[in-house]
Amino acid sequence: MENMKSKVDYSLYLVTDSTEAILGSRDLLGVVEQALLGGVTIVQYRDKTSDTGTLISIARFLHSICKAHNIPFVINDRVDVALAVGCEGVHLGQDDMSIVDARRILGDGSIIGATVSSIEEARIAVERGADYLGIGTLYATNTKKNTKDIIGINGIRKILHYLDTTSAATKAVKTVCIGGINASNLQRIKYQLLAPTPSSPEPKTIDGVAVVSAIIGAPDPKTATSHLTKLFTTPPPWKARSTEPHFWFEKNEDEVASLLRSAISCTKKVRETSPLSHNMTNLVVQNFAANVALGIGSSPIMANAGAEAADLSKLGGALVVNMGSNVTPEGVENFQVAISAYNSVGGPIVLDPVGAGATSMRRDALASLMRTGYFDLIKGNEREIMAVAHASGLSVPPSFTPLTSTSGQEQQQQQQQQQRGVDSGESLLTLQQKAGLVSHLAARERTIILMTAATDVISDGVRTYSISNGHAFLGKITGSGCTLGTTLSAYLAANPADKLHAAVAGLLHFEIAAEWAAKRTDVKGPGTFVPAFIDELYNYSVAVGEGGDFLGGVAK
Numbered sequence: 001m002e003n004m005k006s007k008v009d010y011s012l013y014l015v016t017d018s019t020e021a022i023l024g025s026r027d028l029l030g031v032v033e034q035a036l037l038g039g040v041t042i043v044q045y046r047d048k049t050s051d052t053g054t055l056i057s058i059a060r061f062l063h064s065i066c067k068a069h070n071i072p073f074v075i076n077d078r079v080d081v082a083l084a085v086g087c088e089g090v091h092l093g094q095d096d097m098s099i100v101d102a103r104r105i106l107g108d109g110s111i112i113g114a115t116v117s118s119i120e121e122a123r124i125a126v127e128r129g130a131d132y133l134g135i136g137t138l139y140a141t142n143t144k145k146n147t148k149d150i151i152g153i154n155g156i157r158k159i160l161h162y163l164d165t166t167s168a169a170t171k172a173v174k175t176v177c178i179g180g181i182n183a184s185n186l187q188r189i190k191y192q193l194l195a196p197t198p199s200s201p202e203p204k205t206i207d208g209v210a211v212v213s214a215i216i217g218a219p220d221p222k223t224a225t226s227h228l229t230k231l232f233t234t235p236p237p238w239k240a241r242s243t244e245p246h247f248w249f250e251k252n253e254d255e256v257a258s259l260l261r262s263a264i265s266c267t268k269k270v271r272e273t274s275p276l277s278h279n280m281t282n283l284v285v286q287n288f289a290a291n292v293a294l295g296i297g298s299s300p301i302m303a304n305a306g307a308e309a310a311d312l313s314k315l316g317g318a319l320v321v322n323m324g325s326n327v328t329p330e331g332v333e334n335f336q337v338a339i340s341a342y343n344s345v346g347g348p349i350v351l352d353p354v355g356a357g358a359t360s361m362r363r364d365a366l367a368s369l370m371r372t373g374y375f376d377l378i379k380g381n382e383r384e385i386m387a388v389a390h391a392s393g394l395s396v397p398p399s400f401t402p403l404t405s406t407s408g409q410e411q412q413q414q415q416q417q418q419q420r421g422v423d424s425g426e427s428l429l430t431l432q433q434k435a436g437l438v439s440h441l442a443a444r445e446r447t448i449i450l451m452t453a454a455t456d457v458i459s460d461g462v463r464t465y466s467i468s469n470g471h472a473f474l475g476k477i478t479g480s481g482c483t484l485g486t487t488l489s490a491y492l493a494a495n496p497a498d499k500l501h502a503a504v505a506g507l508l509h510f511e512i513a514a515e516w517a518a519k520r521t522d523v524k525g526p527g528t529f530v531p532a533f534i535d536e537l538y539n540y541s542v543a544v545g546e547g548g549d550f551l552g553g554v555a556k
C-alpha cells in the first residue's frame with residue numbers, strides 16, 4: 001500500500017461537485033465515468049450536503065468505477081465515509097479532522113491530503129504527515145465562494161519555494177493547486193509556476209492541477225478532460241523557452257554583430273508580411289499609433305472591445321494591451337477577454353502598463369491583468385517596471401542594492417514617493433541595477449522585459465542588452481512610449497522565432513528613425529518632429545527593404 005501511495009499521479013486531479021449550479025441535472029456517476037475515460041488521474045468525492053447514508057452509497061459506486069480504471073479515490077472531509085467504503089484516502093480542509101487523528105484511524109497506507117493557503121499551514125500539514133497539499137485558492141472561483149484567501153501565482157510560488165528549500169520532507173510532499181483553473185489558463189499557470197531563479201535553476205513545481213467546474217460543469221466531460229490532460233503535458237503555444245538561470249550579459253562584438261544582422265532580417269519580415277497590430281489603447285494615442293504602425297509596415301487596428309478579440313486573434317497578428325485610459329473595471333474586463341483569446345492561440349501580447357505605479361486603481365488593474373494572462377513582452381519606464389516587479393511579488397531583487405550616491409534613508413523616501421503622472425521622473429537606479437532588476441523580473445515572469453530610458457535595458461531572463469539610441473524629442477511628445485508598444489507588437493508577430501531579437505529590432509527601428517527625424521533641417525522642435533518621425537519610420541523600413549545595411553554605423 002505504502003508503495004502504491006508513492007506512485008499516485010496527481011497531474012489531473014478531479015474534485016466532484018453535486019450542486020445544481022455545476023452538475024446540473026446530470027448524474028454524477030456518469031460524469032465521473034466520462035472524466036475517467038478522458039484521463040483524470042485521481043478523484044476526490046466532495047459533497048457538502050448529502051446525508052451520511054447517501055454519501056456512503058454514492059462513494060461506493062464512485063470507488064468501484066475508479067477501481068475499474070485503476071485510479072485512486074479519496075473523500076473530502078469525511079474520514080468515517082472513507083473508512084466505510086475502504087477507499088484510498090481523504091482530503092482534509094483546515095476545519096476538518098486533524099491529519100494526525102485521520103492517520104491514526106486510516107493507517108499509513110492511506111492517502112491523506114490537506115488544503116493549505118499559507119506557508120504556515122503548509123509547514124504544519126507536512127509536519128503532521130500529509131501526503132499531498134492542495135494549495136489554493138489560486139484564482140477566484142464561483143465553485144467555492146467562501147474560500148479563505150485568493151493567493152494567485154505569487155502565493156503558490158512562495159509556498160512552493162518554502163517547500164523546496166526547507167527540509168527533505170517538505171521537498172518530497174506532492175502538490176496540486178486549485179481554484180479557477182481551466183483550459184484557457186492551465187498552461188500558463190504551469191509555465192509561470194516553474195520560474196527558475198539563479199539560486200534555484202530547477203525549482204520545485206506543482207505535481208498537478210485540481211479542477212471542479214472545468215470538468216464537472218463541461219458540456220462534454222470526457223472531451224474536456226482529455227483536452228486538459230493534453231494541455232498539462234504539452235508546452236504552451238508560445239513555446240517553451242530556455243530554463244537557464246539568467247546573468248548580466250556583457251556585450252561582445254560577435255553578439256552585437258549577430259543582433260544587428262537579425263535586426264535587418266526582422267525589419268524585412270515586418271515589411272514583407274505586414275502583420276496585424278491590434279491595439280487596445282487610449283484615446284490620446286490612437287491616431288498616432290495607427291500612423292506609426294503604417295509607417296513601419298504593419299496593419300493597425302484600434303479595437304478596445306474584448307468581444308472582438310476572438311476573431312482578431314486568429315489573423316496572425318499581435319495584441320497591445322495599453323493600460324493608458326482603460327483601468328476601469330469594464331476596461332480591465334475587456335483586456336481580460338482579449339488576453340485569454342490571444343493566449344489560447346499563442347498570439348503575442350505586449351503589455352504597456354502606462355502609469356502603473358501612479359494610483360491604486362492602476363496598481364490593482366496591473367495586478368489583475370498579470371493574474372489573467374501571459375505577456376510576451378512587458379515594456380515601461382523605470383517606475384512602471386518597478387510596479388510590474390511589485391505586482392510580480394518581487395521585493396528586493398538580488399542586484400537591487402541601494403545607490404551609493406544617496407543615503408539609504410533618502411532613497412527609501414524617494415521610493416515611497418508616489419509616481420506622478422505617466423512621465424518617467426528621475427532615475428533611482430544605476431544601469432547595472434536596472435539590468436539586475438530587468439533580467440531578474442524577466443526570468444521570474446518568463447517573458448521579455450524592456451525598461452525604457454535614454455539607455456534602454458531589455459532582457460529575456462537569459463540575455464540582457466542595453467541600447468542607447470533615440471532622441472530627447474521622444475520624451476517631449478505624447479504617445480512615444482505607447483507607439484513603441486505598437487511597433488514591438490508588429491515585430492513580435494512577424495518574428496516569432498526569437499522574440500528578444502525581434503524586440504531589439506523593433507526598438508532600433510523606432511529609435512534610429514527618431515534620430516534621423518531630429519536631425520532634419522525642417523524639424524524645429526517636438527511639433528515638427530512628429531510628422532518627420534512618421535516619415536523616417538517609413539524611410540527606415542524602405543532603406544532596409546532595399547538592402548541598406550547601415551545599422552553597424554548607427555546602433556549604440
Ligand code: 3NM
Pocket residue numbers: 015115134135136137138140141142143144147178179180181210211212213214
Ligand atoms: N477548494 P473550480 S477552491 C473545492 O481554495 C475547492 O481550497 C478550493 O473549483 C480551495 O475548479 C475549490 O471550479 C473550488 O474553480 C475550485
Ligand code: MG
Pocket residue numbers: 076077092093094095096
Ligand atoms: Mg472540508
